Each structure stands twice: as structure tokens, then as C-alpha cells.
């Protein structure tokens with residue numbers, strides 16, 4: 001089946017494309033991010049005590065709305081999004097939405113700015129929008145940026161990302177979108193579960 005994937009330009013008006021029903025509603029937009037954050041917590045089962053000692057990268061962070069929630073419990077949080085307009089909007093949003101006691105350490109649209117490796121990488125609602133070449137680059141970057149034995153959590157779509165499920169011998173979840181956990185072993189990502197969370 002031919003799929004319609006987005007190129008980066010699609011996201012250059014981030015609030016209108018990431019969650020357009022909240023384009024002019026900061027707190028609705030943040031509330032929606034809180035739901036995504038709680039999905040991650042349920043999928044990963046990481047206690048707040050453990051999280052405090054961990055670094056996390058939000059890959060494809062958009063305007064950083066979920067990264068701000070991650071900052072509340074993780075020791076060090078970075079947000080990366082290749083679309084510069086997302087990072088610009090993130091700065092503005094961070095100043096307007098004053099409910100977070102801590103903020104991520106870095107938001108960037110330049111992957112070269114990220115010079116460390118992470119305990120966790122999360123990518124929320126990104127992979128379902130990427131064509132095969134972009135999908136490959138994103139997975140390669142995540143592999144490079146994870147510490148060995150560390151895990152990534154990727155939101156994937158069983159139809160749009162069907163090739164991924166087949167390649168990694170993952171059973172198909174009931175729901176269209178699910179969170180897949182990958183663990184880095186000997187420099188490679190091993191995906192073991194395809195149905196951590198049903199939406």
C-alpha cells in the first residue's frame with residue numbers, strides 16, 4: 001500500500017501541524033502532552049527515583065511539550081527536532097507556559113550539537129511520518145546516541161511502519177499506534193516487544 005509520508009517542511013508551522021486543535025491553546029496543548037508522558041511512564045515502568053539518575057533524549061521533540069514533562073523526573077533532558085521552526089517555537093512556548101519547575105538542558109535542530117550518549121531515547125509520533133530513507137537515518141541516529149544496554153521507546157504505526165514490524169519479527173498490535181521498545185546490544189538495536197501499550 002502506498003503511504004503518504006511528510007517531509008520536514010510540513011512541520012514548519014508546528015502548532016498547526018503537531019496538534020492543530022490546540023494551535024491557540026497553550027494549556028490544551030500541554031495537557032495533551034501530559035497524556036503522551038503518562039503513556040511513556042506506563043510503557044517504560046521507570047520509577048521516578050531511577051529516572052532522576054538518567055539522561056533522556058526526546059527525538060523529534062516538536063516544540064518540546066513532552067520534553068518539559070520528562071524534565072520533571074529525569075536528571076538531564078535534551079530535545080532534538082530537525083525542523084528549526086519547532087525549536088524556535090519551543091523557546092517561545094517555554095517562556096509562555098510557566099508551569100514547569102525544571103526545563104530541558106538543550107533543545108536543538110542540529111544533531112551535531114548533541115555530543116553525549118543517553119540512557120533513554122524516546123520518539124513520540126515521529127516514525128509514522130517518515131519515508132524509508134528518513135526512517136533509516138532516524139533509527140541510525142538513535143542507535144548512535146544511545147549508551148550500550150540502554151533503551152529507546154518508539155511510537156510506531158502498524159500499517160505505515162509495516163516494514164519495520166516485518167523486519168524485526170514483531171507481532172502486530174491490535175491498535176494502529178503502539179510503543180515499541182528497542183535495546184542497544186553490541187551496537188545494534190534489538191526490538192523485543194511491539195505491544196507495550198495499546199491506544
Ligand SMILES: C[S@@+](CC[C@H](N)C(=O)[O-])C[C@H]1O[C@@H](n2cnc3c(N)ncnc32)[C@H](O)[C@@H]1O
Nearest residue numbers: 008011018060061062083086124125126134138
Ligand atoms: C507529530 S509531531 C510530534 C512532535 C512531538 N514528539 C510531540 O509529540 O509533541 C512529529 C515531529 O517529527 C519531526 N520530524 C520530522 N521529520 C523528522 C525526522 N526526519 N527526524 C526526526 N524528527 C522529524 C517534526 O518536525 C515534528 O516535530
